[in-house]
Amino acid sequence: MKTVLITGANRGLGLAFCQYYLAENWHVVACCRHPDSSTALLALAEASPHLRIEALEVTDFAQIDALGAKLSGIPIDILINNAGIYPDTASNALGHVDYAAWQQAFLVNTLAPVKLTETMLASLHLGRDKLIVCISSLMGSITDNTSGGSSYYRSSKAALNAVMKNLSLSLQKDAVGVLILHPGWVKTDMGGANALIDADVSVRGMGQVIKEFTLTQSGQFINYDGKILPW
């Protein structure tokens, strides 16, 4: 059985990824900030012996190190850096920039995925798939940006894309792959009720892209339906 580690696994796309990989008969390490109150995950764990819940606040790098030590020696096939935040508000325009909120966006959306990659690399080397998946956003595309706004979110995802493209090149020699995915506009707490697709549709699409991944695609920015996206 293969193993996937998912961050932000208690709701939205992270929870849908847990359901998807359990249905595919994988071991799932589901990371969330508050396991005791993650009722959807606890219900899944009750129904499946293949789900392991771990506490993880992704901005707490000591906690990431401790998780790495706890999982040491256990093969992880796929790491899914899914946890993310959208801290922009209408009142954050120039003249009212909230630099603390912007820093937090970079910490959660950009630096934490790198720290998780760095920490879980030894376990990924033990796995068969050796794949790092980052849930980015088309809003991180500079080419696609024709409407402006959302500077904190856009810039943190653009930086995630840049650093993950970089890592894909340095990890290629070790046959470790990196996939940068846009999930679509998805009905979650972040995407809102007007979004275009349900989380299970998005995750089924991304699951197929992940299944068909080959190292030649490492570092590409890909939509949930398999289309290559512009930087």
Ligand SMILES: NC(=O)c1ccc[n+]([C@@H]2O[C@H](COP(=O)([O-])OP(=O)(O)OC[C@H]3O[C@@H](n4cnc5c(N)ncnc54)[C@H](OP(=O)(O)O)[C@@H]3O)[C@@H](O)[C@H]2O)c1
């Ligand atoms: N929904 C969309 O339309 C859309 C579009 C493009 C990209 N994305 C990306 O897809 C990913 C998942 O988004 P979603 O729509 O599922 O969002 P969501 O419903 O808001 O869920 C976000 C998840 O991230 C977790 N999280 C946030 N900050 C965290 C932290 N500091 N430490 C640990 N976990 C943290 C949340 O945990 P708590 O419950 O503890 O807050 C939650 O599990 C994000 O990276 C997002 O940027 C979403």
